[in-house]
Amino acid sequence: MAVLKIAPIGEPILRRPARRVERDELASADTQRFIDDLIETMRHAKGAGLAATQVYDERRICVMEVGENPRYPYKPPIPLTVLVNPTVTAITEERFQNFEGCLSVPDLRGVVPRAVGVRVDAWDREGAPIEREVWGLSAGTFQHEVDHLDGVLFVDRVEDTTTLCTWDAFERHHRAPFVERVEALVARFGS
Numbered sequence: 001m002a003v004l005k006i007a008p009i010g011e012p013i014l015r016r017p018a019r020r021v022e023r024d025e026l027a028s029a030d031t032q033r034f035i036d037d038l039i040e041t042m043r044h045a046k047g048a049g050l051a052a053t054q055v056y057d058e059r060r061i062c063v064m065e066v067g068e069n070p071r072y073p074y075k076p077p078i079p080l081t082v083l084v085n086p087t088v089t090a091i092t093e094e095r096f097q098n099f100e101g102c103l104s105v106p107d108l109r110g111v112v113p114r115a116v117g118v119r120v121d122a123w124d125r126e127g128a129p130i131e132r133e134v135w136g137l138s139a140g141t142f143q144h145e146v147d148h149l150d151g152v153l154f155v156d157r158v159e160d161t162t163t164l165c166t167w168d169a170f171e172r173h174h175r176a177p178f179v180e181r182v183e184a185l186v187a188r189f190g191s
């Protein structure tokens, strides 16, 4: 396995929609190795998720995992999840204000409105269908990762640009009220 280079904002690959992966391509040794590398790179960078476009690859694949994460200690756990050809559809009108960061946007965070509930359709790494609903803070993580595969970065969705801040300023000024809001959300949905 290998730790891959992460594309920073400004790299054109981050703005191109990823391309669909067909079944035989998914089953290939190359794509299976790539998925392993994507997981290893996410873990190495301590990200909550990583999309192929973020490592200069155009396959429509992303991975997510939240355990004990020092970047996001308030996040409820997400078991290791591999999504191939994912789509995410909002199933609620209700939005919550998520404070997001991104491995491709170094040292910047900002508030992004996200649907509190989404339907996720994808394949797993074996090509088996995934059809599930995701709620709460975890729904924000899924929306962020699938956005990457559509060429969208969280900064595009920041409505109030006065919320943009460095990670240090987040810790000093914004973390406490955000965690309070998040705890209420997590208590409601358990995720």
Ligand code: ZN
Pocket: 101, 102, 103, 104, 144, 148
């Ligand atoms: Zn990101």
